[in-house]
Amino acid sequence: MSKVLIVDDAAFMRTSLKLMLERNGFTVVGEAENGSVAIQKYGELSPDIVTMDITMPLLDGIEATKKIREIDPKAVIIIVSAMGQEAWVKDAVLAGAKNFIVKPFKEDHVLKVLNSI
Template sequence: MPKVLVVDDAAFMRLALKTILERNGFQIVGEAENGAVALKMYQEYKPDLVTMDITMPVLDGIQSLKAIRQYDPKAKVIIVSAMGQEGMIKEAIASGAKSFIIKPFKEGHVIETLTKIATA
């Protein structure tokens, strides 16, 4: 069962992802409301996967992605972002994100994407 760290500044979005993932056999090891907390939690829990919002306070998703990948170059980070942020998604992929999911998301797409990345 892959361990996942869910990172989003919106509590309802963290809850939605957590619910979908747990229902489909993923283990949530932590939830972070910004990139700075995400980096600390990544170092502490060493999750298999990270779902990462882009627009967050303190440390945004791109900065957090880069910090996590510097700490662990093999980190598997999936960007979860709203429509209209295509430029930032491209930057995230260039910075090492393994994939991306556009909000609002469908459960099947979330599970398919995370399963594919977890087994890659």
């Protein structure tokens, strides 16, 4: 039963991902709407998996990935990105993201990525 922290500035995206994950036996321990909150919540909740949006206010997903990996080099971060953001996904992978999901995400894709962890 993996604990997941969902990071996305859009509540809609957070909720659809949350419903999907909970439906499949994951425990969503928290949500964050930007990178700084994500870092803070990562410390508080120590989730097994973080799903990370890229474009967010205050602190974007790539910076947040870097910071979280600085705090915890073992952190498992899955990038949630849209088509057309290839270059950023690459940066995120360089920053230590484990894998990525492409929006609009399909349930089987999401599960495949998360279950591979």
